Amino acid sequence: MSKYVMYEFPISSCSWRLRIAFAYKGIQYESREIEDSDTPEFRKINPAGHVPVLEIDSQHTIAESIAILEYLEEVHWEPPLLPQDPFQRAKVREICELIASGIQPLQHPYVAQKYSDDPKKQAEWTSYYINKGFRALEGILEETSSDKTRCVGKSMSMADCCLVPQVYNAVERFHIDMTPYPIIQNIYTELMILPIVNAGRPDNFPSESE
Amino acid sequence: MAKPILYSFSHSSCTWRVRLALNYKDIAYETRVVNLSRGETRDPEFLKVNPAGHIPALVVNGKVLAQSMAILEYIEEAYPEKPLLPKDLIQRAKVREICELIVSGIQPLQHRQVAGKYSDDKQKQLEWQDFYIHRGLTALERILTDCSGKYAVGDDFTLADCCLIPQVFNAEHRFKMDMSGFPRINEINKNLSELPAFKTAHPDAQID
Numbered sequence: 001m002s003k004y005v006m007y008e009f010p011i012s013s014c015s016w017r018l019r020i021a022f023a024y025k026g027i028q029y030e031s032r033e034i035e036d037s038d039t040p041e042f043r044k045i046n047p048a049g050h051v052p053v054l055e056i057d058s059q060h061t062i063a064e065s066i067a068i069l070e071y072l073e074e075v076h077w078e079p080p081l082l083p084q085d086p087f088q089r090a091k092v093r094e095i096c097e098l099i100a101s102g103i104q105p106l107q108h109p110y111v112a113q114k115y116s117d118d119p120k121k122q123a124e125w126t127s128y129y130i131n132k133g134f135r136a137l138e139g140i141l142e143e144t145s146s147d148k149t150r151c152v153g154k155s156m157s158m159a160d161c162c163l164v165p166q167v168y169n170a171v172e173r174f175h176i177d178m179t180p181y182p183i184i185q186n187i188y189t190e191l192m193i194l195p196i197v198n199a200g201r202p203d204n205f206p207s208e209s210e
Numbered sequence: 211m212a213k214p215i216l217y218s219f220s221h222s223s224c225t226w227r228v229r230l231a232l233n234y235k236d237i238a239y240e241t242r243v244v245n246l247s248r249g250e251t252r253d254p255e256f257l258k259v260n261p262a263g264h265i266p267a268l269v270v271n272g273k274v275l276a277q278s279m280a281i282l283e284y285i286e287e288a289y290p291e292k293p294l295l296p297k298d299l300i301q302r303a304k305v306r307e308i309c310e311l312i313v314s315g316i317q318p319l320q321h322r323q324v325a326g327k328y329s330d331d332k333q334k335q336l337e338w339q340d341f342y343i344h345r346g347l348t349a350l351e352r353i354l355t356d357c358s359g360k361y362a363v364g365d366d367f368t369l370a371d372c373c374l375i376p377q378v379f380n381a382e383h384r385f386k387m388d389m390s391g392f393p394r395i396n397e398i399n400k401n402l403s404e405l406p407a408f409k410t411a412h413p414d415a416q417i418d
Contacts, residue, residue, distance in 0.1 A: 047352035060300050067306035074299055087273050093280035101314035136262040
């Protein structure tokens with residue numbers, strides 16, 4: 001039995017962040033697909049009613065993808081997903097938070113549906129928040145990305161784990177015009193070539209790297 | 211070494227989280243006020259500091275840090291005295307889980323700008339904000355049942371409390387929510403209110 005069980009579903013961008021981290025660090029885990037996380041049964045596992053949730057040693061559960069990423073980094077520090085330099089680490093986390101709190105929650109389909117029943121208005125809402133977030137992100141990456149292949153410096157980090165699923169959503173699900181964001185596009189393209197990233201994409205579920 | 215500079219607005223809950231950490235760790239800093247209500251985050255002078263136009267921003271040795279969780283983790287690493295994360299790895303993860311529940315699951319959704327985009331009608335805005343705060347606090351109350359002690363995670367003040375205090379203030383005082391359904395949250399908040407850092411980081415104690 002696996003030390004780690006991850007409750008997830010294929011299209012969950014927050015879960016894909018972790019699929020990338022697991023694959024990058026070569027950590028085995030059992031994936032448990034959940035059809036609907038907003039149920040009384042699943043809320044016994046995560047009161048917040050969303051995935052991903054990491055179950056550890058059949059005993060502890062941790063929710064929230066950023067918390068899980070930081071946990072995996074502390075337990076399995078090689079290969080690292082945070083730089084050594086304190087300021088660079090802060091930049092990685094800044095990008096993670098910009099995506100995890102500044103973009104993803106606001107562009108979520110349930111939030112767009114609460115805004116309006118009209119699919120066209122929902123699309124406008126989603127587009128607004130993705131574009132707002134990407135404008136800020138593009139500006140940050142201008143400063144932090146050494147060669148436009150990774151978010152911070154030249155090495156893989158948690159920021160890249162967060163960027164890929166958000167851009168995938170923007171491009172594949174919401175058809176956002178990425179022309180204003182050349183750095184985001186380039187980093188995404190470079191990362192999606194990597195088997196450890198591509199294997200976790202929703203249409204490859206369950207991950208080939210298991 | 212020059213004092214860090216915190217770009218702050220008294221009532222910004224994201225900035226308040228950082229003030230709590232700085233004050234708890236007795237880190238001296240200079241405050242520069244950026245008045246959110248007057249749109250000063252869009253001032254050219256501030257955008258030179260943080261082009262993304264967000265507060266809080268913390269300038270340390272000329273380098274700008276942004277996003278409250280990134281700043282909090284930096285503070286924890288750069289100033290390890292009076293730690294804000296437990297030693298135990300699972301407990302550390304629980305602290306961060308609670309932080310993220312608040313910083314991504316509640317605060318962005320109840321933000322004035324988001325409610326304003328939902329509707330021009332003040333009553334409808336309040337309903338939106340109430341929905342997301344109530345949903346988040348309901349989850350938080352259940353999570354805290356298992357992991358809390360005197361404070362959010364065990365008996366030591368942590369980053370989770372830095373995130374909890376401003377969100378509870380918002381719920382109670384800005385949105386006048388009925389908090390009777392959250393006894394654990396209320397108890398923890400009461401315990402936290404006795405800490406010196408709670409008082410010094412409070413919006414009422416700021417220069418603006």
